Amino acid sequence: MSTISVTVNGRTYQSDVEPRTLLVHYLREQLNLTGTHIGCDTSQCGACVVHINGQSVKSCTVLAVQADGAEITTIEGLAQNGQLHPLQEGFWEKHGLQCGYCTPGMIMSAYDLLQQNPNPTEDEIRHGLEGNLCRCTGYQNIVKAVQYAADKMNGSGNSPGE
Amino acid sequence: MTALIGESLPRPDALGKVTGAANYPADLVRAGMLHLKVVFAGRAHARITAIDTAAALAYPGVVAVLTAADVPYNAFGLIDHDQPVLCADTVRFQGDKVALVVAESKRAAAAAARLVQVSYEDLPIVTDARAAMQPGAPLVHVARGSNVLFSIPIRKGDVVQAFAEADIVIEDEFSTSWQEHAFLQPEAGIAYVDEQGRVVVETAGQWLHEDRKQIAAMLGLPEDQVVIRYAAIGGAFGGREDLSIQHVLALAAWRLRKPVALVWNREESMIGHHKRHPITVRCKWGARRDGTITAVQAELLADGGAYASTSQEVTKVAAIFANGAYNVANVWVDAYAVYTNNVPSGAFRGFGAPQAQFASEIMVTRLAHALGIDPIELRRKNLYREGDIEATQRPLPPGVSVRECMEAVVTELRTRRIGDGGQGREQSHATSHLRRGIGLACGIKNVGYSFGYPEQATATVELYGEQAIERAIVRVGAADVGQGTHLAMRQIAAATLGLAPEQLTLITDDSSQAPNAGSASASRLTLMAGRAVHEAAKAALQQWQDEERPAIATVQFRPPATTALAPVTGEGTPNYCYGYVAQAVEVEVNTLTGQVQVLSIISAHDVGRAINRQQVEGQIEGCLAQALGYALLEHFQVRDGRVLTPHFSTYLLPTALDMPTEIVPIILELADPNGPFGARGMSEMALVPLAPAIASAIHDATGAWVTQQPMTPERVLAAIHAQTQAPRAGSTE
Numbered sequence: 001m002s003t004i005s006v007t008v009n010g011r012t013y014q015s016d017v018e019p020r021t022l023l024v025h026y027l028r029e030q031l032n033l034t035g036t037h038i039g040c041d042t043s044q045c046g047a048c049v050v051h052i053n054g055q056s057v058k059s060c061t062v063l064a065v066q067a068d069g070a071e072i073t074t075i076e077g078l079a080q081n082g083q084l085h086p087l088q089e090g091f092w093e094k095h096g097l098q099c100g101y102c103t104p105g106m107i108m109s110a111y112d113l114l115q116q117n118p119n120p121t122e123d124e125i126r127h128g129l130e131g132n133l134c135r136c137t138g139y140q141n142i143v144k145a146v147q148y149a150a151d152k153m154n155g156s157g158n159s160p161g162e
Numbered sequence: 163m164t165a166l167i168g169e170s171l172p173r174p175d176a177l178g179k180v181t182g183a184a185n186y187p188a189d190l191v192r193a194g195m196l197h198l199k200v201v202f203a204g205r206a207h208a209r210i211t212a213i214d215t216a217a218a219l220a221y222p223g224v225v226a227v228l229t230a231a232d233v234p235y236n237a238f239g240l241i242d243h244d245q246p247v248l249c250a251d252t253v254r255f256q257g258d259k260v261a262l263v264v265a266e267s268k269r270a271a272a273a274a275a276r277l278v279q280v281s282y283e284d285l286p287i288v289t290d291a292r293a294a295m296q297p298g299a300p301l302v303h304v305a306r307g308s309n310v311l312f313s314i315p316i317r318k319g320d321v322v323q324a325f326a327e328a329d330i331v332i333e334d335e336f337s338t339s340w341q342e343h344a345f346l347q348p349e350a351g352i353a354y355v356d357e358q359g360r361v362v363v364e365t366a367g368q369w370l371h372e373d374r375k376q377i378a379a380m381l382g383l384p385e386d387q388v389v390i391r392y393a394a395i396g397g398a399f400g401g402r403e404d405l406s407i408q409h410v411l412a413l414a415a416w417r418l419r420k421p422v423a424l425v426w427n428r429e430e431s432m433i434g435h436h437k438r439h440p441i442t443v444r445c446k447w448g449a450r451r452d453g454t455i456t457a458v459q460a461e462l463l464a465d466g467g468a469y470a471s472t473s474q475e476v477t478k479v480a481a482i483f484a485n486g487a488y489n490v491a492n493v494w495v496d497a498y499a500v501y502t503n504n505v506p507s508g509a510f511r512g513f514g515a516p517q518a519q520f521a522s523e524i525m526v527t528r529l530a531h532a533l534g535i536d537p538i539e540l541r542r543k544n545l546y547r548e549g550d551i552e553a554t555q556r557p558l559p560p561g562v563s564v565r566e567c568m569e570a571v572v573t574e575l576r577t578r579r580i581g582d583g584g585q586g587r588e589q590s591h592a593t594s595h596l597r598r599g600i601g602l603a604c605g606i607k608n609v610g611y612s613f614g615y616p617e618q619a620t621a622t623v624e625l626y627g628e629q630a631i632e633r634a635i636v637r638v639g640a641a642d643v644g645q646g647t648h649l650a651m652r653q654i655a656a657a658t659l660g661l662a663p664e665q666l667t668l669i670t671d672d673s674s675q676a677p678n679a680g681s682a683s684a685s686r687l688t689l690m691a692g693r694a695v696h697e698a699a700k701a702a703l704q705q706w707q708d709e710e711r712p713a714i715a716t717v718q719f720r721p722p723a724t725t726a727l728a729p730v731t732g733e734g735t736p737n738y739c740y741g742y743v744a745q746a747v748e749v750e751v752n753t754l755t756g757q758v759q760v761l762s763i764i765s766a767h768d769v770g771r772a773i774n775r776q777q778v779e780g781q782i783e784g785c786l787a788q789a790l791g792y793a794l795l796e797h798f799q800v801r802d803g804r805v806l807t808p809h810f811s812t813y814l815l816p817t818a819l820d821m822p823t824e825i826v827p828i829i830l831e832l833a834d835p836n837g838p839f840g841a842r843g844m845s846e847m848a849l850v851p852l853a854p855a856i857a858s859a860i861h862d863a864t865g866a867w868v869t870q871q872p873m874t875p876e877r878v879l880a881a882i883h884a885q886t887q888a889p890r891a892g893s894t895e
Contacts, residue, residue: 034189035182037396039346040428044810047346075182088180092172095776098784099644100179101186101346101396126818133810135346135397136644138783139818140825 004068008033009077017064023057024048026064027074035075035104039133046132049105050074056112058131075104078111086149087111096145098136106132110146118154120146166657167839170776173649175394175642184394187350187365191423195352196225198414198424199271200407201261201278202433203253206289206503206803207300208282210251210260217277218263223270226418227278228262233413234382238405240372240508244303245469247380247409253282254302255468255503256804257433264414264422287503289803291442291465294500302468302501309501311466312474314481316553316732319492324457328448330532336445336521338853338871340465340798341438341510341791342807344815347396348431349407352423353415360387360674361416366395368402369681370639370673376405377412388412392671398643399788400509403683404471406435432808436471436508437798439464439499441480441517447525453535453543455526458553460484462497462518464507471508473499478613478727480514482736485553486522487564487606488544493553495732503803509683511788512849515607520871523603523854528867537858538572541604554727556735561842563768563832564604567744570766570828571602575746578764578826595754598761599863602746605850609739609843610686614726617738618718619687620677621694623655623702625713631706634659636699637669639676640691645845646777647687653773654692654838658699677716685741685843688773689836694719696838721836739834742768743847749859756879758794758860762824763852770834770842778844782827785848791816793853797872 001016008031017026027033027050036059039047048059051073078085087107090096097103106129113120113128120128125146126139134142178184215227230236230250237243249258261278265271286300293299294309302309325331351365361381367373370390378385390408407424414422426434445460462480466473481497499507526544530537548562611617622637636655642648648668656663669676679691694717701715725734748761765782772778795814799806807813833840853871860878861867866885870877 028189033182034185037186037347038188038427039348040810042428042809042811045346075180079181084180091180092176095170095173095780097173097176097179098646098780099345099347099395099397100175100184101394103179104182107180122823126823129818131817133346133815133817135344135399135788135815136784137780138785138787138825139821140783141780143818 002065004065006067006070006072008072009074019063019065021064022060023062023064023067024059027059033074033076037101037104039101044133046109047102047105049108049132051108051112056109075108078107086152087145090145090148094141094145094148096137096142102132102134106134106142110149114150114153119150164657166653166663168772168775169653170774171649171653171663173646175648186347186396187393188425190352190364190393191425195421195423196264196266196418197268197271198411198422199263199275200259200410200430201263201275202256203249203258203260204256205253205282205284206256207285207287208253209285210249210253210280211283212281213261214279215261217279218274221270221274221277223266224263224274225266226264228264228414228417232417233380235380238376238380238409239470240404240472241474242470247413255505257505259410262410262414264418287803289502289504289800291463291500291502294502295498302503310498311470311501312477312499314478314497314727314732315730316481316493316495318553318555321457321459321492321494324492325448328456329451330529331446331448332525332528332532333446334525334869336443336524336869337440338517338520339440340507340800341796342432342798342813343399343401343510345397345399345401348426348428349435350425351407351411352421353411354421355415355419360389361412362389362391363408363412364391364393365408365411366392366402367408368398368641368643368683370641371678372681373405373408374673377409380409381412381416390673392641395641395643398682399511400513400683401435403509403681404436428810429808432813433805436467436506438510439466439473439476439507439514439517443518443521445484445521445525447529449529449533451533453533453540455488455490455529455544457492458485458490459494462495464499465502465504466499467502467504467506469506471506473507475612476514479608480518482553483515483518483606484522486519486526487546487604487742488526489546489550495553504800505805511785511846512607513684515605515850516792516853519605519850520853523851524857524867527858537602541568545604552736554736555733559738559740561832561834563830564606564742564744566830566832567742567766567768568604570830571744571746571764574764574826574828596750596752597863598748598750599859599861600746600748601855601858601862603851603855603858605743605847607741607847607850608684608737609689609741610684610721612724612736614724618720619679619690619694620716620718621679621691621698622677622714622716623695623698625702625706631659631661633665633667634661635667635669636695637676638679638691638695639673640670640679640687641682642670643682645682645781646774647682647691649777650688650692650773651695655695655699658696659703685845688841689739689834689843690719690721692773692838692841693836739836739842741843741847743851745851745855747852747855747859749856749863751860751863751878753864753882756875756882758856758873758878760790760822760856762822764826764828765848766828766830767844767847768830768832769844770837771831771840772829773839773841775829778829779827781845782848783825785845786825786852787816787821789849789852790820792849793856793871794873795820797874
């Protein structure tokens with residue numbers, strides 16, 4: 001067992017983990033944060049994307065011990081004070097989800113994308129989400145959801161990384 | 163309140179899905195539950211000579227190892243009960259289940275599963291559908307005496323005379339491959355025995371009451387002692403129609419009287435559940451010089467894999483669409499499904515229609531070329547009209563709209579100035595290795611159950627209040643696998659009752675709380691469950707007006723009857739409703755690499771009435787992505803019965819970059835006589851014509867026909883090379 005200290009969605013945890021524990025398993029099974037999903041085990045699908053120190057990462061490719069000392073944000077930490085993030089609103093408003101299983105990972109990847117590029121073109125959005133698979137929507141409305149969020153975040157003067 | 167019909171209301175379930183609060187089956191696993199691990203056969207065909215569970219049982223934390231002897235009734239299946247829950251003496255494909263290890267931790271279950279010692283004596287395998295039909299082929303099910311799982315002839319008119327009198331006859335062979343559903347949420351669930359002594363299974367599926375029926379039969383329990391509940395379902399597409407993990411969870415919980423959890427990884431999912439049928443179509447089409455298609459002869463051969471699943475029904479659906487959506491006076495079809503030692507084939511969005519019409523749509527375009535007629539004109543001349551007679555010698559159900567779909571596509575093509583409809587277009591890159599082409603195809607697919615299978619949906623509507631109706635409860639056991647059915651039911655009920663959607667409570671996901679609305683399959687729930695909800699709401703309103711408080715009405719809706727197909731002629735009324743579709747695509751083919759990029763898709767659908775326009779468009783777009791993967795990318799490969807592509811690293815799904823940025827869904831609303839507010843099903847239809855439309859576009863770009871699906875770069879390149887070297891063999895065009 002190794003002891004790690006991580007801050008997840010603003011809350012600090014000291015946890016004992018087996019060194020081979022993947023971050024996604026730690027989040028889901030030890031912290032019961034089940035909004036981060038597992039879709040493939042081989043780092044193709046992106047359903048497990050979270051942020052480590054502000055960067056999007058597939059949490060099935062990271063060991064929990066590698067996150068020691070890090071700040072982690074999961075989908076559960078995106079809404080602030082009961083207020084949905086514009087991306088969450090966008091996926092709802094623009095019908096960017098059907099079964100919804102890919103949605104948390106999509107939103108977390110899109111968040112990182114907008115942080116780096118607040119005004120992405122459609123092509124840049126598609127490239128930015130290339131590592132996230134969706135089997136339901138055909139991606140059209142996912143692109144629209146990200147555009148909705150970008151417009152809203154720019155219009156309201158908020159920086160995407162806030 | 164009928165203004166609610168067609169309105170793009172946002173989905174109530176989206177809040178949980180964008181915040182991570184929604185619980186999918188794997189999210190139900192709690193500390194203290196036992197964990198189940200399946201021991202798979204891992205080989206295509208073998209006799210089990212011994213199973214030694216001692217080492218696994220001795221592993222720390224292991225509670226039980228279950229084998230065939232622990233299963234009260236060890237057979238299941240949607241149609242034939244030909245599949246063992248746990249194999250006793252023979253394994254017939256890689257994903258056959260041999261034992262279940264139940265342990266206090268996931269890790270212990272996995273470790274102990276590797277210690278289950280199964281001794282096998284390998285048997286000869288048969289993995290090619292045609293070889294399986296030959297005398298002397300190894301038998302997959304010895305007791306049946308033959309590998310032919312099912313066959314059906316369809317005979318209409320006199321094809322011999324029609325071919326003799328035809329001005330042009332063309333022949334070819336087409337093949338399609340397996341397709342994996344690849345719902346993003348792998349199979350998972352929990353099961354336990356509740357305080358009333360009922361075995362409860364919480365999981366994902368497509369039909370609460372069918373899961374319940376099969377599990378009750380397996381355990382030898384009355385159906386009301388089994389409860390199925392669905393968590394949030396992470397996609398299905400037909401892939402959750404067969405039992406995969408639901409029954410083994412129930413078995414373990416029932417045997418051990420303790421809560422048990424099971425979460426499959428992707429590889430287990432890929433190996434463990436059925437696929438779309440690979441079908442080979444050999445066909446011959448004849449026409450007169452004036453463009454009348456006079457005869458179609460086809461042999462369809464489907465690889466059913468090791469167990470029946472829904473092979474019989476898929477094969478029949480493929481057979482009745484051998485002539486596509488065309489009125490042909492003389493039709494001769496022989497369709498077969500055969501057992502092999504491959505992964506079982508079963509339901510997948512489209513259910514036989516895409517395979518058959520990959521062949522028929524390409525043949526129609528090639529007939530047009532051979533006759534020197536515009537492919538659109540040839541379709542205009544031959545597409546089904548109201549009252550036309552199907553290959554099964556009965557009139558089509560009313561509401562035939564494939565022509566309207568095609569005309570909508572043609573208009574859109576011209577408006578957008580994408581080519582001139584597929585004929586003689588100038589190549590924009592005539593000298594380049596990137597060549598563009600346009601293709602068009604049409605499609606037909608049944609809505610609802612076919613061939614006399616009992617079709618019904620039941621719903622209950624309860625109205626509460628004093629003077630005015632304050633709230634309503636709608637009970638309808640209809641699975642929302644992501645397609646948006648629950649919102650459609652809410653809109654239909656609210657519109658019928660004159661209530662705001664928020665005044666309704668829907669109870670949909672518990673077999674003990676909601677009546678049987680049938681499966682989330684065959685594009686049927688909006689029409690069937692929606693009509694049941696609509697009728698139950700009307701009946702409850704009537705009771706309300708008669709001063710009953712609360713007013714509660716249950717209605718079972720049954721559509722017009724269908725019939726089984728006659729065994730010698732295939733005669734009968736196969737369906738009560740069809741969905742129609744037409745599509746045009748523009749592609750760019752790289753003639754050096756064989757890669758095909760789809761640049762734009764126009765997809766026109768008659769949906770009868772869009773209950774929620776945004777959801778309908780979402781279904782079209784999502785289905786197109788699956789169709790594009792099927793046409794070009796998704797190459798499920800099996801060698802000697804072993805799956806070579808059990809991960810997303812080797813089985814490639816379309817990403818956001820594979821999809822065209824231009825997708826134009828066109829929604830026609832030509833009311834269906836049976837659907838609520840005229841709605842008819844639409845969720846599968848986009849999968850039917852896309853592959854042949856892309857094949858025609860590749861031909862338009864390069865002059866080469868690709869007749870194998872998926873149309874991988876290697877196959878496209880081979881077709882281009884063959885075309886430049888020699889005239890196509892096997893064709894008289």
